[in-house]
Amino acid sequence: xxxxxxxxxxxxxxxxxxxxxxxxxxxxxxxxxxxxxxxxxxxxxxxxxxxxxxxxxxxxxxxxxxxxxxxxxxxxxxxxxxxxxxxxxxxxxxxxxxxxxxxxxxxxxxxxxxxxxxxxxxxxxxxxxxxxxxxxxxxxxxxxxxxxxxxxxxxxxxxxxxxxxxxxxxxxxxxxxxxxxxxxxxxxxxxxxxxxxxxxxxxxxxxxxxxxxxxxxxxxxxxxxxxxxxxxxxxxxxxxxxxxxxxxxxxxxxxxxxxxxxxxxxxxxxxxxxxxxxx
Amino acid sequence: xxxxxxxxxxxxxxxxxxxxxxxxxxxxxxxxxxxxxxxxxxxxxxxxxxxxxxxxxxxxxxxxxxxxxxxxxxxxxxxxxxxxxxxxxxxxxxxxxxxxxxxxxxxxxxxxxxxxxxxxxxxxxxxxxxxxxxxxxxxxxxxxxxxxxxxxxxxxxxxxxxxxxxxxxxxxxxxxxxxxxxxxxxxxxxxxxxxxxxxxxxxxxxxxxxxxxxxxxxxxxxxxxxxxxxxxxxxxxxxxxxxxxxxxxxxxxxxxxxxxxxxxxxxxxxxxxxxxxxxxxxxxxxxxxxxxxxxxxxxx
Numbered sequence: 373x374x375x376x377x378x379x380x381x382x383x384x385x386x387x388x389x390x391x392x393x394x395x396x397x398x399x400x401x402x403x404x405x406x407x408x409x410x411x412x413x414x415x416x417x418x419x420x421x422x423x424x425x426x427x428x429x430x431x432x433x434x435x436x437x438x439x440x441x442x443x444x445x446x447x448x449x450x451x452x453x454x455x456x457x458x459x460x461x462x463x464x465x466x467x468x469x470x471x472x473x474x475x476x477x478x479x480x481x482x483x484x485x486x487x488x489x490x491x492x493x494x495x496x497x498x499x500x501x502x503x504x505x506x507x508x509x510x511x512x513x514x515x516x517x518x519x520x521x522x523x524x525x526x527x528x529x530x531x532x533x534x535x536x537x538x539x540x541x542x543x544x545x546x547x548x549x550x551x552x553x554x555x556x557x558x559x560x561x562x563x564x565x566x567x568x569x570x571x572x573x574x575x576x577x578x579x580x581x582x583x584x585x586x587x588x589x590x591x592x593x594x595x596x597x598x599x600x601x602x603x604x605x606x607x608x609x610x611x612x613x614x615x616x617x618x619x620x621x622x623x624x625x626x627x628x629x630x631x632x633x634x635x636x637x638x639x640x641x642x643x644x645x646x647x648x649x650x651x
Numbered sequence: 652x653x654x655x656x657x658x659x660x661x662x663x664x665x666x667x668x669x670x671x672x673x674x675x676x677x678x679x680x681x682x683x684x685x686x687x688x689x690x691x692x693x694x695x696x697x698x699x700x701x702x703x704x705x706x707x708x709x710x711x712x713x714x715x716x717x718x719x720x721x722x723x724x725x726x727x728x729x730x731x732x733x734x735x736x737x738x739x740x741x742x743x744x745x746x747x748x749x750x751x752x753x754x755x756x757x758x759x760x761x762x763x764x765x766x767x768x769x770x771x772x773x774x775x776x777x778x779x780x781x782x783x784x785x786x787x788x789x790x791x792x793x794x795x796x797x798x799x800x801x802x803x804x805x806x807x808x809x810x811x812x813x814x815x816x817x818x819x820x821x822x823x824x825x826x827x828x829x830x831x832x833x834x835x836x837x838x839x840x841x842x843x844x845x846x847x848x849x850x851x852x853x854x855x856x857x858x859x860x861x862x863x864x865x866x867x868x869x870x871x872x873x874x875x876x877x878x879x880x881x882x883x884x885x886x887x888x889x890x891x892x893x894x895x896x897x898x899x900x901x902x903x904x905x906x907x908x909x910x911x912x913x914x915x916x917x918x919x920x921x922x923x924x925x926x927x928x929x930x931x932x933x934x935x936x937x938x939x940x941x942x943x944x945x946x947x948x949x950x951x
Binding site: 579 | 663664665666668669670671672673675676677679680682683684686687688690691694745748749751752753754755756760761762763764765766767768769770771772773774775776777778779780781782784786787788789790792793822825826827830831834879882883885886889890893906909910913914919922923926929930933937
């Protein structure tokens with residue numbers, strides 16, 4: 373009897389989650405299906421599942437790859453900025469997190485309070501003075517304007533510190549006795565030990581940079597320098613063949629991430645739940 | 652062997668090392684955070700035109716006392732409150748259901764629910780703007796037609812705008828919040844449920860008296876990030892309305908108004924005054940938050 377009841381609840385639960393999962397995937401399926409339709413169709417009839425499969429075509433993707441538009445310029449810009457920001461932010465934040473976790477020094481608590489303060493204040497508040505600062509520093513319309521203000525990420529500092537606090541400090545003393553310098557300890561001993569946290573934090577930061585919209589939109593002015601999200605947004609007005617590229621381009625922007633997600637699921641979940649509802 | 656200079660010996664000493672490690676943070680904090688924050692506060696009392704800035708007293712704040720700004724404040728507050736009311740119970744219940752013993756293929760469904768979080772806000776905005784389009788054939792209007800309803804102009808009237816914004820929020824973040832709750836649930840010891848079974852508690856009672864209280868730290872964390880995310884919401888609205896221009900300001904938020912004043916109308920003084928108001932709101936929330944439970948020390 374008890375067994376039968378649990379069997380029924382299993383079926384009900386699976387059915388329930390199947391429905392939820394379908395709803396979750398629906399917008400993306402809609403996007404994918406629509407990418408095989410002409411953009412003019414979309415403009416006239418709206419985004420829906422009424423697709424005439426006989427007339428489905430891959431013209432949109434051909435256009436995307438034809439090089440007659442800026443799509444892959446944006447793609448490349450996003451890629452370059454993401455990688456540069458990722459490498460800088462990971463390394464520098466790891467240094468800072470390591471400093472906080474492994475040493476005792478004056479002003480430590482005050483400085484860590486500052487880290488928490490930055491985490492607690494939405495960056496949108498200071499966007500205007502930051503914009504002026506970027507102009508004065510002469511890095512407008514360059515990738516450094518996007519990267520410089522967000523080179524050291526409080527969230528990463530926080531989690532690196534957390535991670536490192538689990539590693540005994542005896543490690544350090546042993547290395548010091550062996551004649552390793554303070555920086556050597558960090559570079560040669562600690563960095564390899566931090567690998568798992570680098571993976572999770574790398575995904576957190578990578579997703580942040582790749583999807584970042586507001587700040588790159590403010591900093592970048594030239595059509596051939598903007599990043600992919602900003603570029604896609606600029607296609608939202610229904611002129612010419614904008615919609616053809618918009619829909620196919622949106623699909624093509626998600627696919628690499630989905631593939632990465634399929635391969636490194638646990639890191640993704642660990643990394644992205646570190647960040648929370650932001651961005 | 653070459654003798655090291657005093658400077659490099661100092662640099663390599665155990666005393667100096669921590670400062671070298673935290674230096675990148677100190678520098679970026681001072682240049683890209685402290686300075687802009689002070690600047691925001693200063694400029695909020697100034698009239699900034701071109702390169703010239705003149706002291707203007709509280710006139711910027713005076714200008715802010717207008718119906719549009721009040722509407723933006725209300726919009727942000729409303730979005731924050733409702734999104735918290737949705738984004739805590741729903742993921743919590745889903746996580747509890749997914750975590751139940753009778754459930755199968757947990758990993759599979761967990762991953763599927765997480766996928767929306769991988770899409771950028773821009774792609775999500777594109778799809779939602781088109782799904783909630785005003786054409787008869789737009790997906791949501793087709794759904795309405797299926798239930799025998801007339802098509803709606805979704806992104807024009809307040810009620811439907813809010814429905815769209817909350818569905819977008821739910822769609823993107825349910826999976827992430829559910830993940831927080833799943834990891835919270837996994838930390839609850841199994842024997843608590845077993846002894847409740849012996850006492851004859853039903854599943855509802857178990858949820859109410861064991862799960863709910865023990866998930867409190869998770870709830871506090873999710874609440875915190877939802878409040879900050881909600882108060883700073885801007886891009887969702889920007890993309891849904893294809894620009895910072897919702898009809899009659901139905902979807903304009905505080906940050907949206909800041910952007911409009913400071914960036915689009917180049918009225919930096921007023922933009923900064925809005926920034927200061929938002930800063931004060933966030934600080935008040937922080938103080939309340941810390942007074943209640945000292946979050947962000949989570950796991951310390």
